[in-house]
Amino acid sequence: MTSPSPSLSLPVGTPASLALFEAETAAVRRAAERVCRAAGGGLDDPETTAAAREGWEELPVRLRAAVRAFRRNSGECGVTLVTGLPVDEALLPPTPTADGSVRREATVPAATLLMTAAGGLGDPAAYAPEKSGALVQDVVPVPGKEDFEGNAGSTLLSFHVENAFHVHRPDFVMLLCLRADHDGAAGLRTGSIRQALPVLSERTREALFRPEFSTQPPPSFGTAAGTTPPRPVLTGDPEDPDLRVDFSATTAVTPEARRALVELEAAVDAASHTVRLTPGDLAIVDNRVTTHGRTAFRPRYDGGDRWLLRTFAVADLRRSRDYRPGDGHVLSH
8 A cells, every 4th residue: 555645535424413492592501600609719719610510511512522522532533522501702802812821710611621621521630841831821922933743833733632642641532612713714624543544554453553653742741751762653452543643753763653643743743633622612622533734824912812721631640649749630740
């Protein structure tokens, strides 16, 4: 089998989606407002997370059923979209511009993310070296970081598994849109190994299962993260493997591995989907099998730029117990 080219066209399905009815949106808002009153509105307080777990049970049945089904089987694309969540764009403050900005006080959108993480997907999680360990983080363009390969940039963001270098990477990445970019140009791109795998040659599949790839931590983790030993890009069931790769930070350590990485990137790109999120849209990405990235856009830094909220979730919080002091939700390193 010949290696696929970047222009390869694959017959692929489309991501699942759920559009909430007006009454369902109102029900989510009521539940989120109750969560906001817990622990005096402190978003990272354990009482707020506990309230979010309870609040999840008050959400509309269709929403809970869709998220739970996605947790068990994220499908061919490994991404789902929920639209119609409560976001009042007219009441939002200006889009933050500070590097590393996060949410510390509970709001309806932030509480919605916590309910989905704590009740539907497992548990929320964060990393102390990144975004100061906040459970809900801003994804916004930062002045002077236009070409930064990360959430603060506005250039093309390469496909990556979130925190691919980390032994305990998140199982799910949630991105809730508060405000779209002015030109509607920024698109969330996703590419699943489940859709790319069928076109990979057997030689490439075998190479990707060998521990011949090193992934460096993102700049947001600093030097404390150190270097990572070579690992496989694919693990688990050969017919439905897990994926661990960041195409801007993963280096192949052998010629055969380099060839396989090029073929994989082309196949993931060919199988990719792009969605332009609008206020109230929530994308949930299965970080175990699906990469994500972003198309380029042009920020204006006028208070009306693109603004997403991001939260990570893990299906089994116990797995990272040795990284979490006090059995909290923040991994120390």
